[in-house]
Amino acid sequence: MSEPSRSALPVAVIGAGFSGTVAAIQLLAQLPPERPVLLCERAERFGRGRAYGTGNPDHLLNVRAANMSAFPDRPGHFEAWLAGAEPDEGVRRSPAGTFAARGLYGRYLAELLTGAVTEGAAPRLHLVNDAITDIAPTGEGLVLTSEGGQRFPVAAAVLAMGNLAAPEEPASRHRLDPWRPEGFGRLHPDRAVLVVGTGLSMVDAVLALRRHGFAGRIVAVSRRGQVSSVHAPVDVWPQPEITPADSASLTRLLGRIRREVAAAAAAGIGWHGVIDALRPVTDALWLGLPERERARFLRHLRPFWDVHRHRAAPPAGAAIAAEIAAGTLRIRAGRILAIADRPDEAVVEFRPRGSQESERLPVQGLLDARGIGRVAETADPLLRRLIGRGLVRPGPFGIGLDVRPDLSLVGDAPLWTLGPLLRGALWECTAVPDIRNQAAALARAVAEALRR
Numbered sequence: 420m421s422e423p424s425r426s427a428l429p430v431a432v433i434g435a436g437f438s439g440t441v442a443a444i445q446l447l448a449q450l451p452p453e454r455p456v457l458l459c460e461r462a463e464r465f466g467r468g469r470a471y472g473t474g475n476p477d478h479l480l481n482v483r484a485a486n487m488s489a490f491p492d493r494p495g496h497f498e499a500w501l502a503g504a505e506p507d508e509g510v511r512r513s514p515a516g517t518f519a520a521r522g523l524y525g526r527y528l529a530e531l532l533t534g535a536v537t538e539g540a541a542p543r544l545h546l547v548n549d550a551i552t553d554i555a556p557t558g559e560g561l562v563l564t565s566e567g568g569q570r571f572p573v574a575a576a577v578l579a580m581g582n583l584a585a586p587e588e589p590a591s592r593h594r595l596d597p598w599r600p601e602g603f604g605r606l607h608p609d610r611a612v613l614v615v616g617t618g619l620s621m622v623d624a625v626l627a628l629r630r631h632g633f634a635g636r637i638v639a640v641s642r643r644g645q646v647s648s649v650h651a652p653v654d655v656w657p658q659p660e661i662t663p664a665d666s667a668s669l670t671r672l673l674g675r676i677r678r679e680v681a682a683a684a685a686a687g688i689g690w691h692g693v694i695d696a697l698r699p700v701t702d703a704l705w706l707g708l709p710e711r712e713r714a715r716f717l718r719h720l721r722p723f724w725d726v727h728r729h730r731a732a733p734p735a736g737a738a739i740a741a742e743i744a745a746g747t748l749r750i751r752a753g754r755i756l757a758i759a760d761r762p763d764e765a766v767v768e769f770r771p772r773g774s775q776e777s778e779r780l781p782v783q784g785l786l787d788a789r790g791i792g793r794v795a796e797t798a799d800p801l802l803r804r805l806i807g808r809g810l811v812r813p814g815p816f817g818i819g820l821d822v823r824p825d826l827s828l829v830g831d832a833p834l835w836t837l838g839p840l841l842r843g844a845l846w847e848c849t850a851v852p853d854i855r856n857q858a859a860a861l862a863r864a865v866a867e868a869l870r871r
């Protein structure tokens with residue numbers, strides 16, 4: 420790339436999943452017209468990321484279509500787009516709402532991106548299909564280096580690398596890749612497959628195994644063996660009034676929420692309505708808890724919160740319930756103690772929760788469905804370099820990065836972030852309704868900082 424003059428140095432966005440895509444679109448709207456935006460993505464396809472790259476029509480959005488607009492100021496945007504999509508294309512309607520296939524949502528994002536690239540006589544959005552491996556500060560901003568050896572001088576950068584991979588466990592050569600399901604049909608129907616994790620990623624893994632032809636037994640394990648709840652038709656419950664005294668400790672807060680759930684039940688309204696009513700204040704509650712209490716939440720309550728807050732789409736939930744009822748999917752609570760690889764199977768030593776004895780589970784393959792990794796333990800080369808150089812640092816509890824209120828990263832460089840990398844600093848930060856707001860706020864903050 421030729422060296423542009425300083426005022427025209429681009430702003431780079433690293434990662435083109437949902438976060439990077441909407442951040443780039445918002446930056447184009449907020450930055451002056453002479454300032455280009457570089458959107459860098461290591462994967463072949465832009466606008467998909469980890470969540471929306473799946474081609475499996477059973478992999479549905481776990482948020483209603485009505486809440487999936489990419490724009491905070493146009494709440495009906497995705498639903499309107501969906502109405503124009505051809506029928507029979509992965510749109511599932513249920514009494515609990517409309518849920519689209521995640522691959523279809525990826526197409527929506529890719530179309531938004533194409534619109535942004537082709538807009539205007541002189542396009543300002545440039546796509547770089549390469550992994551960014553390093554970022555170094557210069558007198559004028561930053562220089563990005565890519566795996567392919569390209570160098571990009573930029574004024575500022577947004578880290579939108581999103582959902583980090585979990586560390587490489589369980590270690591076994593019989594580990595199967597949930598993102599490459601094509602070989603699942605060759606698995607032997609008389610021998611079991613183990614899924615590690617019982618949340619929404621487990622739902623994905625089971626649906627992928629079935630869609631690709633595996634008909635045998637599946638065992639899914641996690642410490643508590645809790646399966647995600649399922650979206651239900653929700654009656655609206657008013658936002659509970661939570662006082663500072665209520666949120667002074669986790670025990671009190673939990674007691675307060677339980678009383679609210681009981682009051683809702685007495686009025687004939689399920690717990691879903693209460694959890695949904697808490698959504699606008701969840702971040703304030705998280706930030707209001709003393710640090711010690713937040714740590715207790717992460718240790719003890721998080722799995723309970725996650726299975727109630729993050730729900731499966733009704734068709735996916737029904738498929739899992741049917742598997743459990745038929746005994747083709749068995750959910751186990753406990754710990755994996757060890758895995759011994761044999762030539763054609765892995766023998767998993769498993770201790771059920773509450774038991775002193777361990778069991779041996781011979782399985783032909785293992786799927787990792789533990790969800791997202793932590794920043795503090797990440798093997799991501801770019802993040803490791805940035806942390807090593809003091810340009811960014813892990814945030815509260817090491818689950819995300821340390822940020823200021825304007826989403827700029829604590830460290831000595833013009834870097835911002837959004838999406839799952841905010842975990843810990845915020846609580847509700849990983850879903851579309853949160854990220855679209857962050858993208859708009861971040862773009863305003865970057866524009867303001869560069870103006871100064």
Ligand SMILES: Cc1cc2nc3c(=O)[nH]c(=O)nc-3n(C[C@H](O)[C@H](O)[C@H](O)COP(=O)(O)OP(=O)(O)OC[C@H]3O[C@@H](n4cnc5c(N)ncnc54)[C@H](O)[C@@H]3O)c2cc1C
Nearest residue numbers: 434436437438461468469480481550551581582838850851
């Ligand atoms: C399986 C799954 C399903 C989900 N379903 C929903 C849903 O239905 N509704 C909802 O609201 N939320 C859902 N979520 C939550 C999800 O976190 C957000 O909706 C959103 O997808 C987050 O996007 P992201 O861009 O931050 O992260 P990601 O999707 O992880 O995208 C990050 C991108 O950055 C790229 N990248 C990383 N490092 C580099 C580098 N060094 N150089 C170049 N590129 C790089 C990656 O290749 C990737 O494309 C889901 C999450 C998952 C994991």
